[in-house]
Amino acid sequence: MSTVAHTAPSPSQVKGQPAGPCAMIIFGASGDLTKRKLIPALYNLLQSHYLPSDFAVIGFAFDQMTTEQYRLKLAEDIHEFSEIQVTPDLWGWLEDRIYYLHGDFQDPADYQRLSQQLTEIDRKHNTGGNHLFYLATSPTFFAKITDQLGQAGLIAENDGQWRRVVIEKPFGHDYESSVALNRQISKVLKEKQIYRIDHYLGKETVQNLMIFRFSNGIFEPIWNRRYIDHVQITVAETVGVEQRGGYYETAGALRDMVPNHILQLVALTAMEPPISFGADAVRDEKAKVLHAIQPLDPDECKTCVVRGQYGPGVIDNKQVLGYRSEASVKPDSNTPTFAAMKMCIDSWRWAGVPFYLRTGKRMATRVTEVTIQFKEAPLMLFRDTPVDQLKPNLLVIQIQPEEGISLRFGAKVPGPNVNIGAVKMNFKYVDYFGSSPSTGYETLLYDCMTGDSTLFQRADMVEAGWSIVDPILKSWDEHAARDFPNYAAGTWGPKEADDLLERDGRHWRSTMI
Numbered sequence: 191m192s193t194v195a196h197t198a199p200s201p202s203q204v205k206g207q208p209a210g211p212c213a214m215i216i217f218g219a220s221g222d223l224t225k226r227k228l229i230p231a232l233y234n235l236l237q238s239h240y241l242p243s244d245f246a247v248i249g250f251a252f253d254q255m256t257t258e259q260y261r262l263k264l265a266e267d268i269h270e271f272s273e274i275q276v277t278p279d280l281w282g283w284l285e286d287r288i289y290y291l292h293g294d295f296q297d298p299a300d301y302q303r304l305s306q307q308l309t310e311i312d313r314k315h316n317t318g319g320n321h322l323f324y325l326a327t328s329p330t331f332f333a334k335i336t337d338q339l340g341q342a343g344l345i346a347e348n349d350g351q352w353r354r355v356v357i358e359k360p361f362g363h364d365y366e367s368s369v370a371l372n373r374q375i376s377k378v379l380k381e382k383q384i385y386r387i388d389h390y391l392g393k394e395t396v397q398n399l400m401i402f403r404f405s406n407g408i409f410e411p412i413w414n415r416r417y418i419d420h421v422q423i424t425v426a427e428t429v430g431v432e433q434r435g436g437y438y439e440t441a442g443a444l445r446d447m448v449p450n451h452i453l454q455l456v457a458l459t460a461m462e463p464p465i466s467f468g469a470d471a472v473r474d475e476k477a478k479v480l481h482a483i484q485p486l487d488p489d490e491c492k493t494c495v496v497r498g499q500y501g502p503g504v505i506d507n508k509q510v511l512g513y514r515s516e517a518s519v520k521p522d523s524n525t526p527t528f529a530a531m532k533m534c535i536d537s538w539r540w541a542g543v544p545f546y547l548r549t550g551k552r553m554a555t556r557v558t559e560v561t562i563q564f565k566e567a568p569l570m571l572f573r574d575t576p577v578d579q580l581k582p583n584l585l586v587i588q589i590q591p592e593e594g595i596s597l598r599f600g601a602k603v604p605g606p607n608v609n610i611g612a613v614k615m616n617f618k619y620v621d622y623f624g625s626s627p628s629t630g631y632e633t634l635l636y637d638c639m640t641g642d643s644t645l646f647q648r649a650d651m652v653e654a655g656w657s658i659v660d661p662i663l664k665s666w667d668e669h670a671a672r673d674f675p676n677y678a679a680g681t682w683g684p685k686e687a688d689d690l691l692e693r694d695g696r697h698w699r700s701t702m703i
C-alpha cells in the first residue's frame with residue numbers, strides 16, 4: 191500500500207461544486223467497465239474538482255486479490271485507459287482511498303464483511319454513511335445483489351444518510367423481464383434510490399439536445415409537423431462485436447441499442463418543454479413520448495423494420511471477418527448486427543412525421559447524429575429559372591465523433607443566372623469550448639453522488655422502451671432471417687434499409703452534405 195501522503199486539490203483551485211461526502215462500492219470491480227470507464231471517470235472528476243474530498247471506493251468482486259494488488263492493477267489500467275495525463279499526486283490521492291473486498295455476490299456473509307468495512311471507511315474517510323452501490327456486473331446479478339444489500343441492512347437510509355444503487359444496462363431483455371426486474375428491486379429500493387444508467391445521457395451533445403431546443407427561441411416554433419418533414423437518427427459503429435460475442439449473441443443490434451440509447455435520442459428530440467429541469471418534470475415529458483410511439487403490428491414488423499448481419503468486408507483498408515466468424519458466435523447465427531425502422535409518434539406535435547432510426551456494427555463510418563429534415567419551400571417561384579429542385583433544409587445534431595450542429599440551406603451561386611447551391615453553417619463544439627476528454631460517465635457519477643436523477647431512466651421509461659421493441663423481437667423470433675449475412679462490413683447496411691426510405695420518397699442523409 192502506498193505510504194506517501196498525497197494532497198487533495200486545494201479549495202482555491204475548485205471550479206465547480208464538489209459532491210458531498212460518500213463511499214462508492216463497485217460490484218464487478220475487476221471487470222472491463224471499472225477499468226475503462228469508472229476509475230478514469232473518477233479520476234477526471236477529481237481533476238476537475240467535482241469529487242468530494244471525503245471519498246472512498248470499495249471494489250467488490252469474485253477475484254482473489256488484496257487491496258494492495260487491486261491498487262497496483264488499477265494504477266496500470268489508468269495509464270492505459272485515461273485520456274488525460276495522470277499525475278502521481280492526484281492518482282496517489284485517489285489510490286489511497288481505494289479498497290478491495292473479495293466476495294461472492296450471493297453470500298450473505300460477504301455482505302456482512304462489506305458492512306463492517308463500510309463502517310471503518312466511513313470513520314477513516316469521513317464519508318458520512320452515504321453509500322453509492324454501482325452494479326457493474328452481469329445483469330443476472332442485479333436483483334440478487336439488491337436483495338442481499340437489503341437483507342444486510344445496507345439500503346436503509348437513517349439519520350439523513352443516503353443509499354443509492356446504480357444499475358447498468360441491459361435492464362431486462364424484453365418487456366416482461368424488465369417489468370419483473372423492476373418489481374424485484376422495488377421490493378428493496380425506493381424509486382428515488384434507483385439510478386438506471388444509460389451512458390448516452392452522459393454525452394455532452396446528447397444533453398445539449400434539450401438545451402439547444404429550449405434555450406433558443408427560434409427553433410421551438412418550427413419544431414413540429416407543420417415544418418418538419420421527417421427525422422432520422424443514425425448510430426453507426428465501425429467496430430464489430432470485439433470480445434463480446436457471447437453477450438451479443440443473446441442481444442443483437444435491436445436489444446443492444448434501441449430500447450435504451452436510440453429511444454433516449456428520440457425522446458429528447460420529440461419531447462414537449464418540461465415545466466422545469468427537475469428530474470421528474472424532464473422524465474415525465476420523455477416518458478410521454480415513449481408512450482406515444484405506436485407499437486408495430488405483425489405486418490408492420492415486416493414492412494417497417496429491417497434487420498441485417500455483416501459478412502466479411504473492408505474497414506479502414508483492412509479486411510475484417512464476417513459476424514459469423516467472430517469469437518463466441520455461432521457459425522449459423524441468426525443474430526442481427528444492424529436494425530433500421532420507421533416509427534411514428536402519435537401526438538399533436540408529431541402526427542404524420544416519420545422517425546427513421548438505424549444502428550449497426552461494422553458500418554462504413556462511425557457516426558451518431560440526429561437529422562431534422564424540414565419541408566421544402568414551394569418551387570413555383572423558380573419556374574422560369576434553371577432551378578428544377580430545391581434541397582430541403584437540414585438541421586443535423588452531431589453527437590459523435592464530431593460534436594456539433596450544422597444547418598444546411600440554399601444560397602445563390604454567384605453568376606448571372608439563378609442557381610442554388612446547398613451550403614451549411616457549422617458549429618463545432620471544439621471551436622468554442624475546446625476539447626475536454628471524458629469517458630461520458632463523469633456527469634452521471636457526479637449526479638448519482640448529488641442525488642440528481644434527471645439523466646437516469648425511471649421504471650416506467652424502461653418498460654415503455656421495451657414495449658416498443660417487443661413486437662419486433664417476437665416477429666424476428668418467429669421468422670428467422672434467411673438472407674444473413676446481408677451486408678458487407680464497411681458498408682451502410684442491407685439494401686432494404688435504403689428501400690425503407692425510398693418507398694416514402696426519401697433517403698438516408700449521406701454524411702457528406
Ligand code: BG6
Pocket residue numbers: 359427446558
Ligand atoms: C453499448 C453497447 O451500450 O453502447 C455497445 O452495448 C455499443 O454494443 C456501445 O458499442 C456504443 O457506445 P458509444 O458510446 O461508443 O457510442
